[in-house]
Amino acid sequence: MKRSLPLAMLLALSLAPAARAANEADYKAAYATAEAASKEAAGLRNQWTTTVTTLAAARKAADGGDFDRATAAAREAEALAKASIFQANSEKDAWKAMEIR
């Protein structure tokens, strides 16, 4: 299934560097992709409140120097933003299923 392919990749990816702790560079990369996905969701006028709060949590953890938690939070924010984008696109037609006729 389309969805599980990136899932497997993500898993493989996160296993590889598990040995060394995430540093600021990892965090910055993860945060950038999360923020881009969040902007796209906002563009579709379908942002989730949890995406916004998780991004904020990532920033807060990074400010506190805890880059492990910050990177994890940024990755979660990315997943949330991607799910809201998926929801917006699939709802373009799916809403008709619920319509009272």
Added chain:
Amino acid sequence: MTTTSGPLATRRLILQGAASVALLGLGNLPFAPAHAAANDKYPEEAFKQKNEADAIKALYGRNAEPSDKVKLDAPEIAENGGVVPVSVTTTLDKVSSISFFVAENPFALAATYKFAEGTIPGVANRLKMAKTTKLVAIVEADGKLYSATKEVKVTVGGCGG
């Protein structure tokens, strides 16, 4: 509870002074000779009590016995904990006061009403309830205390956000 500020305390002294003068001056007392604590003075102490038993003792100084002559009307599930319509009616006579106690609130005593001669023994009001709680209404009639109890379910609304 915050203690009352300076000016208020002096205002209360004046009130007490006026009340005592009124009591001396007037022939017929506007209030039936009820328990001293339940006349004009604001029962500060009773409102400070946390649980229901202490509040009843502080306000009336004795216990109440359940009576089916006290009809307490309150919803089974409160539409909203901030505005719960509650009312009491009773067939007892010579009623001098009616009080409401919300057991699970931070302070049990919610409200107490003093009745003059000729005032029908009954009252309706809207109370706040912090969570699902036992609600007790006490009627003081001819110096004795009668009570009615009902449970009111209280939860928040909405799906969480």
Added chain:
Amino acid sequence: MASSIRVRATSNGDITEVQALIQHPMDTGLVKDPKGEVIPAHYIQQLTFECNGKDVFVADWGTAVSKDPYVKFSFKGAKKGDDLKISWTDNKGASDTTTAKIA
């Protein structure tokens, strides 16, 4: 400014039914505002109803009385046209009073 007390007093000859709705925040002192500071307690403590020079009904309220409080009771011994004086004082010493004609 209109009074903070709205009252309806209607008599059927013998019994007068009184309903009052008062505009007041009735803050408990246990709630925080959006910035996290505690909103100080601010609630009506005593509300008196006086008719023909006699206190017919006195309410002593704590913090558990709802915002914009409402109370309803009835009493005998008054007739249409009599004045019903309502006044309240709160824990900050503020007060308001109004007089209504029994309809």
Added chain:
Amino acid sequence: MKTRSALLLGSLSAALVAFALTSPRVVAADKVDPAADAKAFQNFFFQKFPEVKHEDFVNGPYSMNADMKRQWQEKEEFPPYEFALDAGKEMFATPFKNGKTYADCFPNGGVGIRQTYPYFDEKEGKVVTLELALNRCREANGEQPYSYVKDEMASLTAYMAFTSRGKPMDIRIPDDPRALAAFENGKRYFYTRRGQMNFSCASCHVQSPGERIRAEVLAPALGILNAMPIYRSEWSGMGTISRRFVTCNSQTRAVPLEPQSDEYRDVEYFLSYVANGLPISGPGARP
């Protein structure tokens, strides 16, 4: 998090399959037909709740639950929106700095016209709601616009709703493709799932009116705006239609849009049109 989106995908693909099989009508009617939509919408609720009198639907949760209706009727004896109503009446009578009043901005002095809002403005090519018209009136007379979610706007709309109490909702859709598009856009918004909870307005107000979400009983979508603005015990204050839309969004964990943005104006247009014929019962009191 992964399971969440997998679940999402699973339910959506099931819905897509179901959609393909069951709706022959969509194939035929690509044209937007508001009148047919309104008829189908009203019949859905009349059949789902045969014991509820048609005009009772405007009482929201109270048409669904007897015990709550009793609590409501007790409150209605001396309703908490009394102060907002008086404030609105006073504001309507108080002239702006330039001497004009709201009455000069509205037909019939703003009295008894709430049931015709929102309307489609053919010059602007967009839906204009009562709240928007009130703020435009203020700006036209050199005054600052009010917040759409605060008490002043609620007091004004409370007074205007009160002057229309009992009048049937009377929303018109001109034969203008932009008006039909606005209606369709409002309908789409109403049925579109959003937020991490993945709910649409219909998930609560069409699929499960009368059921509880914790303490609250859900109102039916039919006539849901007829009682606006409402005093909500939950907010212990007045709420305009804008405030209700914004809070409903955040309940499903969707970031709300700006009050009076196109989607909100269009969904108000849709919901008001399908409630045509049902009486205005604002201002209302709700849990």
